[in-house]
Amino acid sequence: MRRRIPVASAMVGALALIALTGCTTDPSVTAPTEDAAETEESVEWFDQALFDKQDAERGVAPEGPDDQPWLQMINPEMVDTAEYASDGAKKACFANASISNPWRQTGWITMNEQLKVLQEQGVISEMETRDAQDSDDTQIADIDYFINEGDCDVFIISPNSTAAMTPAVERACDTGKPVVVFDRGVQTDCPVTFIHPIGGFAWGIDTAEFLIDELDEGAKVVALRILPGVDVLEQRWAAAEKLFDEAGIDAVDYFTGADPAEIKKIISDELAKGDVDGVWMDAGDGAVAAIEAFEDAGVDYPVMTGEDEMSFLRKWKDTGLTGLAPVYSNFQWRTPLLAAQMIFAGEQVPSEWVLPQAPITAGEVDEYLALNENMPDGHYAKFGGEDLPGYPQVWEDRVIP
Template sequence: MRKSPFRGVLAGAAMLAVLTACSTDDSVDNPDTADDPASTEESEEGSSDEWFVQADYDEQMQQMDATFEGNPEEPWLQYIDGPMTDTSEWKSQEAQKVCFANASISNPWRQTGWITMNQQLEVLQDSGVISEMETRDAGDDDNTQIADIDYFIDQGNCDVFIISPNSTAALTPAVERACETGKPVIVFDRGVNTDCPTTFIHPIGGYAWGIATANFLVENLEEGDRVIALRILPGVDVLETRWAAAERIFEENGIEATDHFTGADPAEIKKIITDALVQGDVAGVWMDAGDGAVAAIEAFEDQGVDYPVMTGEDEMSFLRKWEETGLTGLAPVYSNFQWRTPLLAVEKIVKGEEIPTEWVLPQEPITEEERAAYLEANDGMPDGHYAKFGGEDLPGYPEVWQERQIP
């Protein structure tokens, strides 16, 4: 199995029959488990243990300080030095048909990336690299995405496959069938249980998110302080590893952290925070995704209490509320600009260039010192936009993203 941020948690993913939407946001179907993602009940104590793999945690901690190859002005093309895949067998002078099996565009993170991807596609069509990209959207359903991939294999006349898996274990056989065609297979965002793809593209991962956010809270809180952790849903690997890392750090530093699944429902988030405030002071809020962060902040305002130390995400709604309130905050990212990288990988494959076998992209949080610059750079963007979308040099900027022109 390829060495990846998701190795070691895949057995757990298989048992849970994981569903996915984006790696960071809302509007996802319930996983096929006994848990209700909209439940406000606390998760079982120690339940993150099955997701915690020390070797992966250590690896991602090291990668957070790694030197990335490539131009920092183009982070969507940067990567951590490692094994490379020879693509010379697919070098071609012909424009390629790309077949994209997408998990969904059911939430703002995926919608932002989908817009960026299509603007990158326009560039590569104009340059003659790609003839067309036929896309099938699975609507957050494993069976639909499996059928989509099989359709592409049997009838799509595809030159290249791009797959953003809906879930890890369930999609593995379909990805392997795509690999068996002998054509390039590019997997991005979430992993699968096979090393057959030509490249696997992703930011550093969930442990890195958990490490950055938990350490930020620890640095700004006191031992014994109480933190409410707001989690979207159980069973998604990059979300589970975010919490597994954060929980470990909170325990080691004497922070009293209680986690709740919210289903990314603003009303549930407000209820959780309000109920917690009735029980006593809440010094910090930790989130495994930023959508709903505004609702959490508003719950403190409704109760007339001091703002917490808080981590959200690089969604514009959180960045704006963070600036408005002046709270102590951090905006972790799961780099949305990764949606450009699969198509740029196609360009390299067509040229016969080597590409990273595991293409690990930068994943750097937005700090308070950087917030103003990102707010200015994204002025006029809607609240559901993500600050590190990486499309400023693409055609249609900024109007296509401002108007949410979703193909």
């Protein structure tokens, strides 16, 4: 019997009414409706068991090759895939939530470069992709299209949201073909593997502990959040808020919609009230605007967490501020195709494939700036595509397949 996974335990997307994966946003995304906001407010986002699980996973040395983090695994429980073993190149059918923001675009480029390698190796014949453009209804139709088409050897799905997509994923499983889910989760364990970085609580713990270590008790932190209702983002703040409260940090949070003007206004208003010692962000979009608000006010830079987006790393280096760049590992876009390769070879894969999620620290900034010197500001430093055939040109030129 198929087991349904409680929403609180799903890694990502429980009420994802908007097209965000954990570390990215699109300023054009529409805010939730009033009803959606009421629903969001009724959800208890803090989950002690999941908090403890992800906290522990931060300290686990992953299994796998040191130079291939996209193949590393944290506490894997392996499942047999012998039933899917077969020879010959296979057709992959990819139902993608969207490529509507820089994080997803970076991953999409990487995924297609990985595809080229597997095509040359005779593993994958083609990957037919349908882009849902951030719509649950569209993605459900896309998955049903693939099912009805009847010529998919493997279904790869990056869900737009969790609950809405679960029945469609289960229908794909019912075809008897392997299903690989990544990035955001669904409420069923029928996929052969679910691939994702550690998660939102790990991000919140990393960032809050950094600020707590750098600041004194009673320090003022402004938390800049994108939008409500996306569980990986809500979990980031739930973890950080818990730790700030316990440490005696005075933290106030605002939703910004990733609007640079709104971010500057929030910081300016808070600076008008008094000192702001730290800035916490649940995604890196808008980090430069936050820093510029301190420059405009002529005050010292805060201790700050952003993300591994190049715009933040460059501003961090230019200003010399005390910072940390948490990561929602973009290299995960390679893993589903490599998982498909393993499945068709009859090799075991983890039922839940947890990838490492290590922040970029001050001592690593120069390294990642050098590695990504000519990349655009919207590029993500830990994209993990340096060994792929189009590196670095396709990422530098932002060649979107």
